[in-house]
Amino acid sequence: MADWEVVIGLEIHAQLATRSKIFSGSATAYGAPPNSQASLVDLAYPGVLPVLNAEAVRMAVKFGLAIGATIAPRSIFARKNYFYPDLPKGYQISQYEHPVVSRGSLSVMLDDGMQKTVGVTRAHLEEDAGKSLHEGLANASGIDLNRAGTPLLEIVSEPDMRSAKEAVAYMKKIHTLVRYLEICDGNMQEGSFRCDANVSVRPRGQEKFGTRAEIKNLNSFRFVEKAIHYEVARQVELIESGGKVVQETRLYDSDKDETRSMRSKEEANDYRYFPDPDLLPVEIDERFIAAVRTTLPELPDEKAARFARDLGLSVYDAGVLCASRELGNYFEAVLAELSAPHAAHAKLAANWVMGELSSALNRDNVEITASRVSPAALSGLLARIVDATISGKIAKDVFEAMWSEGKAADDIIEAEGLRQITDSGAIEGVIDAVIAANPKQLADFRAGKDKLFGFFVGQVMKATGGKANPAQLNDLLKAKLGGTAQETGS
């Protein structure tokens, strides 16, 4: 494969989180009984007319500002004409020649830590179609128009990605961004965030793009990656065996892990786009843009940069913490509860949020906003590490108890008697007893078997139920054994 360069562009469909549909007053909530959220406008009854939901425009502008794009002072809705049962009007209202957002870009962090800028050609507003239902219906299809008219922002990238990994990294970045902006819930299972991938290959060094295939409707990051891998291999194999890639639309079958042809360019619809005469051009002035700009939150890149700069976190850690707005917020809330200076504790808090907390959330499949350990509770635990009441190791047990029992760290430490032993006399007493009980090991150690230091640490910890302050234990043991210094972990 070294001879081939992969070229990928993505068209991401983000469902906008408006309360009502883009051209009607119907609700957009997911999972309602079929057709219970379809008004006469959504059903395309004779005589009804679309009225644009201003909130959808506001959200599109918000996205445009977040990627440094141009906001069109005048954008136009067009009709995309084709027949399909879940498309009630026989046309989809979309934006064609004059999208609301154009020419933006964003920066994506790759696995090797390098940043890559991906261009966003355009983002336009359109309405979603309904759903055809085939299961449980003999010789018939059902149609659910609840989704018909749901606002979508279609975000079209430049063909800037050069691998499946880059494509996924870009898609994840957009996913993070739309949730930061609170314009899309990002729920991929429910179809709120999905994409089409345009994939082609060309001999490395060649300027002209190869013929592309468009893989439709990918609704998970994993499928995007696998579908692109399959498609790239298919295209390379085809070309190397003397064949030619044809421009076509393909479907990814996740069960078989392959892409299949849906329709070729020749069979493609002629959509007969023309400006929708039922809708006026969308006029956006500077005042509107300025007002939207004031609603922009701190964006993920800005927040990560701040974490790295002000808190001394690594670029990688800062990036992980900012991958979701909720995670970043949680982290900042934990930090805010801890006593100043923050920077001193930032690394500790970051490790706990990315480590114990994240694995507990993953394990029990809980959203961070519903975490059983609140930021205040976690900072309560971290405070006990900072003031040496408990060791990091004990803290992990305390955390598990907090997670399962919902109690405060202090209560668990008290009830379980987990407070560290910091009384030098008490630790010395235990050390003396351990040394007395293990004369052979003492002799071996003094004869130069340095690694037996760890054995003595273990024995003392065992005798104290792990509660001896590790640093104190280390120092005292060193003095008692009189041997060479040896590090122990805490």
Added chain:
Amino acid sequence: MLHNLSIGELAEQLASRRISSVELTRHFLARIERLNPALNALITLTAKEALADAAAADRRLAGGEVAPLLGIPLIHKDIFCTDGVRTSCGSRMLDNFVAPYDATVVARLKAAGAVMLGKANMDEFAMGSSNETSYYGPVKNPWDTAKVPGGSSGGSAAATAARLAPYATGTDTGGSIRQPAALTGVTGVKPTYGRVSRFGMVAFASSLDQAGVFARTAADAATVLKAIAGFDPLDSTSVDTPVPDYPSMLAAPLKGLKIGLLREFFDGLEARNAALIHEALKIYTSLGASTVEVSLPHLPLSVPTYYVVAPAECSSNLSRFDGVRFGYRCDQPKDLADLYKRSRGEGFGPEVKRRIMTGTYVLSAGYFDAYYLKAQKVRRLITDDFRAAFLKVDLLIGPTTPTPAFDIGAKIADPVTMYLNDIYTIGANLAGLPGLSMPCGFIDGLPMGLQLIGPHFSEGKLLNAAHQFQRLTEWHQHAPRGYE
């Protein structure tokens, strides 16, 4: 006789309790029952609902309410959705369609206390100039039942001329109010695009469609227009500008009015038609108006431009009639493609299919620029021509149609000849301008129309000019024989 009274006179009779709305409604229902079979002006009669509405209006009247249309009957063109009443749009496609809501025009008139007698026949989906494309058969012209009443609002025009109702609603996409008004001898007003809501009007060509009114006088039309005009949040193309009190503008003197005579309208105009226009202009000059010749060089391109733009929009607007959710569905479809093809093939008539095909063609890849885009450019030029003309004149006057009503069957086989019938009316639609047609004389015993076109939102001026003409003439008072 009650059916010859104006809306104003009827309102007076109702307010003074000399007649009741129920009596008035019965009077018109009886006329419809007696006279409509020869005219076929109505598709659906709603006698029961009308009497109930009339009784409700009588209660409001008894409560001392005074309103200009309260208790007065009307007929709606069957293109307006009427809650619980079949809305066929003159098509087999919607023969079984009972609208679940009221169009804004219908709702506003209902709120004003108007009493709907029924739904008027029309060309299928408003596509036609003779009312011969209706699934429910042609409407006959009350002046001569061998003649067409014009179209597409032929039923509304014939019903108004035959005194089956004091007024009727209509829609005008390329002349569908003004042309039938002219051919049946009534007054028809097509308002500025955006003046009256299109919500609930089955769409033909969205950028051209406009609802309006048929009445026997400009004064009556002014009263009705005031009731239906105005911004509607449900129609994004309706314009949010205040509705003037049209009736109070009727009396304004015309001294100093500058009337433009379109050279393009008079070139080649049939002599008797031209003579009627010139007679009408004498009335205006006697009222202190002056005339000046103006030219709209791009106006002769109106018909071809219209027959690209209107079919393009209609081909898309009519896609929703697919046999899936409402309307006609073919028997036993084999599969989805069969459902579409046969439902549409059997549900639409030939003229509708012709326009869907034309529209699909002009929008398709490879032809879009040459047809649709070019037509939009010409449309802009025509609009600019009008704008330039209105810098010089207050309104334009000319003929509404090239000829009086023609024989049923005479042009239906030749679409292009039929299309040329709208040569004088289409320009106003392309430019979104208000237009009015009123009777100005007869040719061979058939009424002819005088057309007034004004700048955007000049309905008040058009009605004023028409009213002043009607004060001094009696063309509008003629009733067809047998309908007096």
